[in-house]
Amino acid sequence: MVAVRLHDERRGQVMTATRGFARTERVADSDIRFKRRGTGDTALVFVHGFLDDQYVWDAVIDAMAVPGFEYVQLDLAGSGDRTASTGPFDLNRFAHDVSAVVEALDKPVVLAAQSMGTLVAELVAADHAENTRGLVLLSPVPLAGAGLPAGDVQQFRSMGGQAELQRAVRRQLSVSLPEAELDRLVVVGTRIPAEVVRDLVKCWNEGDPRGREASWYRGPVLVGRGAEDGFVTDEMVTAHVLPRFEWPESFAVQEAGHWAHVEAPATVAAHIEAFLTTLPQEAPESSDPPEKADSGWRGAFAGKTPEDFAAAFAEDIVLEASVLAIPVKGRDQVKATMTQASRIYESLEFVREATAGTRTYLEWEATAFGGLQIFGVTVLTKGADGRINHVAIHHRPLGAALRFSVEMRERLHGTVDPSHFHTVD
CATH class of the missing domain: 3.10.450.50 (Nuclear Transport Factor 2; Chain: A,)
Known part of the structure; x- marks a missing residue:
């Protein structure tokens, strides 16, 4: 477990349209800062994906209105406001940082993540099963990794600092990404150092060994994707994501691609809201590796x-x-x-x-x-x-x-x- 102390940065407060004040807090003795909006007995913690930042979830949060939840966002090391962070930049590091925030919150959580962030969220959910009431995976890369061959993955490895290449890839994998948000994400992505980008690609392409077996997290899971996502395909989700969970629910967002939470935030928010209303009051009892079922x-x-x-x-x-x-x-x-x-x-x-x-x-x-x-x-x-x-x-x-x-x-x-x-x- 990660021992943490909170440092409240009140001067970092900002006013949002629907959530009142957003409070920025820090995990002591670290560069981990997280933004809290609203109040509630359960925290909905959002984890961003490859080349993105915490603000990529803003439109989804603004569209949500579920009582009893507060909304928490953070940047992974090397991304967003943490581009000056030192390494390592791997899944264990990212899971450690998100775990630090979960423990600092000291309340039940639901983890929501997109793309590369879904690998991180599942690892955190498994390590904090006693405190995780649900898991939302949007455009999920399999925990075992995407497994792209060297030739295909090289384009992604070379995206560091390349604004036009990043713009082209985002256009190719999206359907209705707003132009203003596309511009913003290109700026966010090109600020990430090239060596960090290469490490991030390794994270989502090679994955984690635990992805080769049934998930250690046994609680409720919601899996969604843009119906026209050419990277996280329906075949990938059906074959390599859904079968690893005991009781997964799934949905597809029409006329959306890899960034469905930006392309159709109200639709994604509605699916998450419906999922939250069905969650049990208590989290699963154990995160031990599941025993194999006797199928005969x-x-x-x-x-x-x-x-x-x-x-x-x-x-x-x-x-x-x-x-x-x-x-x-x-x-x-x-x-x-x-x-x-x-x-x-x-x-x-x-x-x-x-x-x-x-x-x-x-x-x-x-x-x-x-x-x-x-x-x-x-x-x-x-x-x-x-x-x-x-x-x-x-x-x-x-x-x-x-x-x-x-x-x-x-x-x-x-x-x-x-x-x-x-x-x-």
């Missing part, structure tokens, strides 16, 4: 018999997969298909698991055909009786999936109609 799926693969799969399946189960041309339906057909599939694999390891409602997401790595590597994600959906009634299996690479399908077609000849499988001419 692992045991079936270990046993490799029809009986093992039958025990987990509903009578009307439907199987969809990359290796299937059309779905297989019904318990008998699906268990026969899965039994043969389990026998083709020479090895299979489930490396990550997450649950959201009735769905379980399993990421796996396997070998077949003399050591050929196959990777995939399986989505299991359970019915009211606890049995699996829908399975969707996504295989990669494509060549391995097609070879697998041909092998399945041969092994299941006379049991499952060949039309269910792909053919290779």
